[in-house]
Amino acid sequence: MDLAQVYREHYRSLVRFLYRRIGDQARAEDLAQEAFVRAIEHEPAKPRAWLFTVAANLARDEGRRASVRRRHLTLIKAEAEARPPEPPPDVALERQETVQQVRTALAQLAERDREALLLWEEGFSYGEIADVLGLSRGSIGTTLARARVRLAAAFEGFEREGSDEDVAY
């Protein structure tokens, strides 16, 4: 499969993977484009796995850089200034809260568990996940089981806290 075809078929998937990983869509698109530009330069034999490996590394680097975090905060501030005010219906507010809780729950997972889960959601097989993360294929089932259980538990924890607060009010 040539790279242009991989781009057409998997670009959105890569952006979604990165968006879930770092939480900033614009940055996710930047990193996805960067991964494809590097793929053009390196011409990998297994482009899809290679792209997600590079993307995962880029996302990790992104998380480590404090300066990038500061810039990100600046951008969020700029976005808030530039974005036109949206009507605040209750549904949108509730969904926004849910999204934030899922994001926080996901952030509580170990890095490998989180990436394995996100790759599985993007349609990767156990073998491909093992390739991308450098794990043995036999360990992927355990990794995914742990990630799913922790994600669900963390989210339920937020929901319980929320319902307790509702009672308190």
Add this chain to the structure above:
Amino acid sequence: MSHIDDGTLHTFLDGECTAREREQIEQHLSGCDVCRERLEEAKAIGRSASDLLAELEPGPIHPPTWQELEERALARRPGSDRRRWIGPSLAWAAAILVAFGLGWFSNSQLYQAPRFADPSAPSAADAAIAADRIEPVPESLEFRERVAGEEEAEPIAQAVDRRTLVTEQQPTSELAADRPKAEATEPAAAGRAAVAEGVTTEADRERVSGAVAARDEATQPPAETPAARQEEAARRDLSEDVLKRTRPEALADEARPQADVDRGAQQRANLQDPFVSAAGQASPTAFFSVQPNDAALWLGGELREISELQLVSVEVGPGGAVAGSQPGLPVAKLTYTDAAGHVLVLFQQLMRDSEVSAEDREAALVLEPSGMRAYRWHDDRGYRLILMGTVSGDSLRALADRVN
């Protein structure tokens, strides 16, 4: 009897077991209520995890074209064609501009030099002789032509100025001695001779006032005299030539099929605007500042602006100079700043439907090599718009919605 571990249960549910493993698990599940219950729990957790992640769905994604990514990869390669081309071109452009700047500077210095106070300066006769020695130059040599124009204009000023000074101090006979030399020249020098003659044959008062008038005329800004106009035209030609050489996009604009050029000219001709029609250009060769109304005339339609942002400048330039724009058509460049001090640039072109490919019609968010993000889109009013800035893609998209 040992139960099935969680990892194996999830592997079973995910369909990643081998046939043999599946058979063993199914055999165990048929006789183990605990594991069947755990299997149901694992199913519910798996569904829950997928549902939760589905909440983190990004908004609309606008991928750049594959060609753009390839170009970015190409631009990064050390020793790529583009880099090999850019380096020498920039060096040549810099050298030409420096040479041009030095010429301009020295020219300015000559105009500003105190011509009367310097006792060692050549006499008026010398200046006229020097002017006579100017030889005609081939028309194709624009630079030499420009220099000749400057040299030709300068002796006129010097000669008239010196005569003005001399007539206040010396007998006219000394000036008359200059006449034969001035007369034995080309037509331009004949004009100078006529000036000299006027100075020598009329009354002193008229002589002085006439000479002063002639001096004033000769010392007007270059655009006010024929020779200076010629010089200015030559300089403009040279400047455009330099720009074309340093900007291959401009050459690409020129190389467009005549039909495209005619179409662009026709669009502007429809406006019946004397400025644009007289210009007769399909696209400018470099960016220059204009008033918003003039930018609209260049575009051939309404100028699109972003509300609630501070407009800093309006420019018009060649479409070929802006990535993502249509070469050969003028592009208007509006520069804004927002409240946070971010610089935002809105490029726009008015295009006809036939000029827009389906691929170009799709909105795209790209990261330019400069590090700026660019959001490109084509609206239903026939405009190709590009909004660039150092803000996020979401911000660009939000601002794009505010373009009038």
